[in-house]
Every structure is written in structure tokens, then in C-alpha cells.
Amino acid sequence: MIDKIKEHIAEAKAFKAQTKEEVEAFRIKYLGKKGLLNQFFADFKSVANDQKKEYGQALNTLKKAAEDRVNDLKEALDKKEDTKGYYGDLSRPGAAIEIGARHPISIVKNQIIDIFSRIGFNVSEGPEIEDDWHNFTALNLPEYHPARDMQDTFFIQTNPDILLRTHTSSVQVRYMENNKPPIRTISPGRVYRNEAISARSHCFFHQVEGLYIDKDVSFADLKQTLQHFTTEMFGKSKIRLRPSYFPFTEPSAEVDVYWGLETDIDYRITKGTGWLEIMGCGMVDPNVLENCGIDSKTYSGFAFGMGIDRIAMLLHQIGDIRLLSENDVRFLEQFKSAL
Incomplete structure (x- = not known):
């Protein structure tokens, strides 16, 4: 089971998305109420005592990897939309030009x-x-x-x-x-x-x-x-x-x-x-x-x-x-x- 969690960690870190909808689907898959993390936490009671520590650490790693990936992708997509809006709107007022100063x-x-x-x-x-x-x-x-x-x-x-x-x-x-x-x-x-x-x-x-x-x-x-x-x-x-x-x-x-x-x-x-x-x-x-x-x-x-x-x-x-x-x-x- 720990090996399965490690596979999901690698998958979460490598995940890429082109739209906010794909990011939201990824978030639900891992972090939603019925997501994989909650399922793995529910299975914690059936893990052998000598494996509980390693199992818990793996779950925390998976949770952090999923959250970081969601935040990074959202920030990148927001920036992409801002840039597109900035240069795509021809009616938008031009940016002010800084006036130089003589010494x-x-x-x-x-x-x-x-x-x-x-x-x-x-x-x-x-x-x-x-x-x-x-x-x-x-x-x-x-x-x-x-x-x-x-x-x-x-x-x-x-x-x-x-x-x-x-x-x-x-x-x-x-x-x-x-x-x-x-x-x-x-x-x-x-x-x-x-x-x-x-x-x-x-x-x-x-x-x-x-x-x-x-x-x-x-x-x-x-x-x-x-x-x-x-x-x-x-x-x-x-x-x-x-x-x-x-x-x-x-x-x-x-x-x-x-x-x-x-x-x-x-x-x-x-x-x-x-x-x-x-x-x-x-x-x-x-x-x-x-x-x-x-x-x-x-x-x-x-x-x-x-x-x-x-x-x-x-x-x-x-x-x-x-x-x-x-x-x-x-x-x-x-x-x-x-x-």
C-alpha cells in the first residue's frame, strides 16, 4: 500500500494542466471529501503497527505534493490570463511612460x-x-x-x-x-x-x-x-x-x-x-x-x-x-x- 501512495506522489508532482477545470478535477481527485487522500487515511487503521510511521509520512508527503501542485498551476494559469488580457485588449489605455530626470x-x-x-x-x-x-x-x-x-x-x-x-x-x-x-x-x-x-x-x-x-x-x-x-x-x-x-x-x-x-x-x-x-x-x-x-x-x-x-x-x-x-x-x- 505504501508503494501505491508513492506512485501517486510521483503522479501528483508530474501532473500538468491547461485549464482551471483540469486543475479542479485534480484537486477533487486527491483532496476532495471522497478523494484518494481520505481513502488512504481511512485505511490507516488496517496498517500494521510497524508500518504506521512510514505510512503516515507517505500520506503527508502526498498531501503536500497535491496542494503545492494545485497552487502552482492556479497561479500559472491566472498569470497567463492576465497577460492575455493585458495585450489582447486593444481598447485598454496604454501604460504610463516614466519621465526621465536630468541631474x-x-x-x-x-x-x-x-x-x-x-x-x-x-x-x-x-x-x-x-x-x-x-x-x-x-x-x-x-x-x-x-x-x-x-x-x-x-x-x-x-x-x-x-x-x-x-x-x-x-x-x-x-x-x-x-x-x-x-x-x-x-x-x-x-x-x-x-x-x-x-x-x-x-x-x-x-x-x-x-x-x-x-x-x-x-x-x-x-x-x-x-x-x-x-x-x-x-x-x-x-x-x-x-x-x-x-x-x-x-x-x-x-x-x-x-x-x-x-x-x-x-x-x-x-x-x-x-x-x-x-x-x-x-x-x-x-x-x-x-x-x-x-x-x-x-x-x-x-x-x-x-x-x-x-x-x-x-x-x-x-x-x-x-x-x-x-x-x-x-x-x-x-x-x-x-x-
Whole structure:
């Protein structure tokens, strides 16, 4: 009798069905009130005592095999019907298409590129792994120059002359080496500095630097260009330039835009002054022009640079710079409607 139960176990496990009716017939055959399981349980009293344990285990195995097979077949047939209904009903509304989202860094970078492209600037790019000449020396930062300490650099250990670029000014050097004036270009890209990571700073971030080289370029041209940019980008037309120092420009200045003091956030981000620093700028140092093969007696120019991350945080009210690189989908989905 135990052998007969084992035959039914094998039969139950191998059973296949194409319709729910076949599944129901199988269920009744084994699990119904008059099914085989109840018959085998009724015969339990006539089994020899030394076989009762094995007989009971076989019955439990048969019961589980029959129940599992019924559930699996029902689930498979239900899924098959759902799929058929989903694709077979031509009047059914189409599934909604998920809208992609641009990263806030890309949004702000594209806005900056668009503003400067409308006044004649093209876009130039360069390698993120640079050599000492393009990143420092050509920019009026010779070896042992104290201003190098302003930028904590990631050097390649096997070759101290190779490093991760600390600014996109290196792209401007390469552009000047390969193009003759007039030059009007912006250089967006990622840069690296060995800084502690916090809510306001990171070891990598993004910059856009601009360069204009031509005859008779003046500081007034620089100010007018920056005035146009801040008006287009922020809707703020009031700016001020504060004297500063950069090795590759002379004179140099920090650019502040008047943000206002209309809200509590305005007070916080401007520290109660209403003024917000957005970039550095200056007239290109003649030494830099000469290093790049441009006659400094004939040509002059200006340069400027700004951090895309900080502007993105400002425009989109992002409180932690680390959110820009953590790839948290919940954060990125907030920018689905942005261009």
C-alpha cells in the first residue's frame, strides 16, 4: 500500500494542466471529501503497527505534493490570463511612460552654456588627468610657488608630474596652445581637490571657466559680460567686484551678486548681508599668454570661473552638496520636470 501512495506522489508532482477545470478535477481527485487522500487515511487503521510511521509520512508527503501542485498551476494559469488580457485588449489605455530626470548639475551646466553661447562663447573640454605644466606651471604657478598650497592636489603616486586637475583652467591652457586669437570659450568639467567631505564641500566638484582673448580687451568688457550672465542666470542685475588674488590673473576680483534679504533663506545664505559670492575673475596675466604662445603685447583678455555645484545648491535650495553625488533616486526624481 505504501508503494501505491508513492506512485501517486510521483503522479501528483508530474501532473500538468491547461485549464482551471483540469486543475479542479485534480484537486477533487486527491483532496476532495471522497478523494484518494481520505481513502488512504481511512485505511490507516488496517496498517500494521510497524508500518504506521512510514505510512503516515507517505500520506503527508502526498498531501503536500497535491496542494503545492494545485497552487502552482492556479497561479500559472491566472498569470497567463492576465497577460492575455493585458495585450489582447486593444481598447485598454496604454501604460504610463516614466519621465526621465536630468541631474541638477546638468541642468545648471546647460543653463550656463546656453547663456554664454548666445554671446559667442564656444565649449571646450580637456582631460581630467593632467600634467603639471597645464594645471600649474603654464598658469603662472611654477614649482614651489606658494600659491600652489591654495589647492590641495591629488597627485598620481607613481608619477608626481601627473595629477587630477584642480580646475578647468588647464583646458584653457590647452585651448590657447592650439587656437589663435580671437578666443572666446568656456570650459565646464569636473575637478578634484583633496578636501574634507562635508555638507558644503567635497573632494570633487564641477566648474565652468570662461576665457576671452582679443585685441584691446579691457576690465570693462569683463564686468559687462558678468553683468549679462548674472541677469540671465539669476534675474539679479546688481553685482560688485572685490579685489582679490589669483596667480593667473592680474588684476583679480571676486564677484558678488546682490541676492536680497526678502526671506529667512536669503539671510542664511548671504549671512545677513544680502550679497552672495558666485565666482572669481580677472584679466589674464601676460605671463600666461606668453606661456601659451600668445603675444601679450598685441593681445589681452579676461578669465572667470564659477562652481556649478554651489549654484545648483543655491537655485534649487539643496542643503547638502553630498546629495549631488549619492545617486539617491528619491532626490533625483524631484527634477523630473526640469529641462
